[in-house]
Amino acid sequence: MTTPAMDFTLTRSPFGHLCLTDAEGVRHEQVQVVRAFPIAAPDEGISLLSADGHELAWIAHLDQLDANTRRLIEDTLAARDFMPVLLRLKSVSSFATPSTWEVDTDRGPTRLVLRGEENIRRLPGGMLMIADEHGIQYLIRKLRGLDAHSRKLLDRFL
Structure with a gap:
């Protein structure tokens, strides 16, 4: 079911759930x-x-929405899609896996364990997705945008 962007209103319930009222x-x-x-x-x-997985509305682009609706959607997505952006590799415990990586992300410094090279996926546009032992996905937006030290460490796993 495809619905134009504003044939609905969004609100938050007292329990914090997103509610949609259709046309x-x-x-x-x-x-x-x-x-x-x-x-x-x-x-x-x-x-x-x-709640049962049926599409209620389709939004082609967030720019089509009013500020309040857009903010509700962006807040909901931020809570749902936790994907830190990896900015720098500081160190790795070994070049064999599993290895512990000390990294800086857009959410602060952290430590992750890479179980195997297969947990690093190349994505279009020079991006990489790295999954740690807990299933947390770390995104590298531009491999070439990393500093030389980070690229050198990462090259050993690619």
Whole structure:
């Protein structure tokens, strides 16, 4: 079901859940927000799903929304899509896996354990996705944008 961006209103319930009221006045509780392309086009292709997974609305681009609706969606996505951006590799415990990496991210310094080279995926546009032992995904937006020391350490695993 494809719905133009403003045939609905979004609110937050007293319990913090997202609620959608459609054009017919039907209120849907516990609405989920899902990005179609979370890395390549995070502001495009947003689906609003009912609690049972049926699409209630499709948003081609977040720019189509009023400020309040956009803020509700962005806040919901931020809570759902935890993906720190890896900015710098400070050190690795060994060049064999599993290895412990000391890194800086956009959310501060942290330590992650890389179980194997297969946990590093190349993405289009020179991006990399690194999954740690807990399943947390770290994004490197531009491999060439890393400092020389970080690239040297990372090259040993690629």
